[in-house]
Amino acid sequence: MDIEERIQQSETRIFKAVFPNTTNHYDTLFGGMAMQLMDEVAFIAATRFSRRRVVTVSSDRIDFNKSIPAGTIIELVARVIHVGNTSLKVSVDIYIEEMYSEFREKAITGTFTLVAVDEHKNPVKVI
């Protein structure tokens, strides 16, 4: 499989309903929860790309452009955007979807770098 095919195949999408146990006192998704979900989907995409153990080494700028109200659906989309020697960069977008209309918009974007490691936690080639 070439790199472009691996990127296509490893694109990862997760849907969640935004329920009150994930929100803050503004009744919107807690930012730390958004970051945890972003790290998780980046981890899954990197793992599916490389099929190796990976750890997060860095997160680049994360933009919270829209708040995400309770009672909406979110979709997280993770995609490998750069393949290094032992590292991968993964972009993650979060979209908001209203439950009872077709309205959908991008709310949060960020980029994560993950490193493939061996059983001794030393970096290894990502593919």
Ligand SMILES: CCCCCCCCCCCCCCCC(=O)SCCNC(=O)CCNC(=O)[C@H](O)C(C)(C)COP(=O)(O)OP(=O)(O)OC[C@H]1O[C@@H](n2cnc3c(N)ncnc32)[C@H](O)[C@@H]1OP(=O)(O)O
């Ligand atoms: C309510 C609670 C419920 C909880 C429910 C949880 C569930 C929801 C979460 C699930 C999500 C799962 C997510 C798992 C992922 C972790 O959680 S991993 C845990 C956090 N991460 C760590 O502990 C990693 C700690 N860091 C390390 O061990 C070492 O830094 C590493 C990663 C092995 C790298 O070692 P190193 O000596 O820096 O290696 P080095 O050879 O210099 O660099 C290796 C590569 O990394 C790159 N690199 C190094 N540093 C950086 C940097 N700062 N920035 C960018 N690139 C870098 C280098 O450029 C190089 O890239 P290549 O040119 O080879 O492509």
